[in-house]
Amino acid sequence: MAAINVKEAVKAAKEALLDLYEDDPPAAMALEEIEKTEEDGRELWAVTLGFYRNKNVAVKAANSIGAIYNPVSQIEHRVYKTLFIDAVSGEFVKMDIRQVQ
Numbered sequence: 001m002a003a004i005n006v007k008e009a010v011k012a013a014k015e016a017l018l019d020l021y022e023d024d025p026p027a028a029m030a031l032e033e034i035e036k037t038e039e040d041g042r043e044l045w046a047v048t049l050g051f052y053r054n055k056n057v058a059v060k061a062a063n064s065i066g067a068i069y070n071p072v073s074q075i076e077h078r079v080y081k082t083l084f085i086d087a088v089s090g091e092f093v094k095m096d097i098r099q100v101q
Contacts, residue, residue: 004090006034009045013083016092017049026051032080032098036087043087048098050080 004012010031017026026049033048054077080098085091 003043003087004045004085006045008090009085009087010034010047012085012090012092013045013047013049016083016085016095017051017081020095021053024053026053028052033082037084039084042093044093045085045087046082047085048080048082050078052078 014029017029029049029051031047032050033046035046037044037046080100082096082098084093084095086093
């Protein structure tokens with residue numbers, strides 16, 4: 001069995017993320033971490049990607065004229081996802097939220 005290398009794993013992870021977030025494309029995607037791991041006897045590449053997403057957030061500004069006319073603003077949030085790629089086939093397996101402290 002031929003195994004995929006680290007660059008192929010990162011490419012597969014980025015493609016999977018772009019496909020999954022097709023309706024809300026991530027901005028400024030960057031590789032954050034990568035490691036080879038094993039789950040249920042299966043070798044996986046764990047590829048963590050960071051990126052920005054736009055989310056609507058209600059403005060809570062008391063006594064603000066602006067809050068009356070513009071109650072919602074766009075705020076960018078940096079999020080991190082770990083995508084697991086099969087180390088042999090290169091197929092996407094799953095995605096987890098990566099909490100950053």
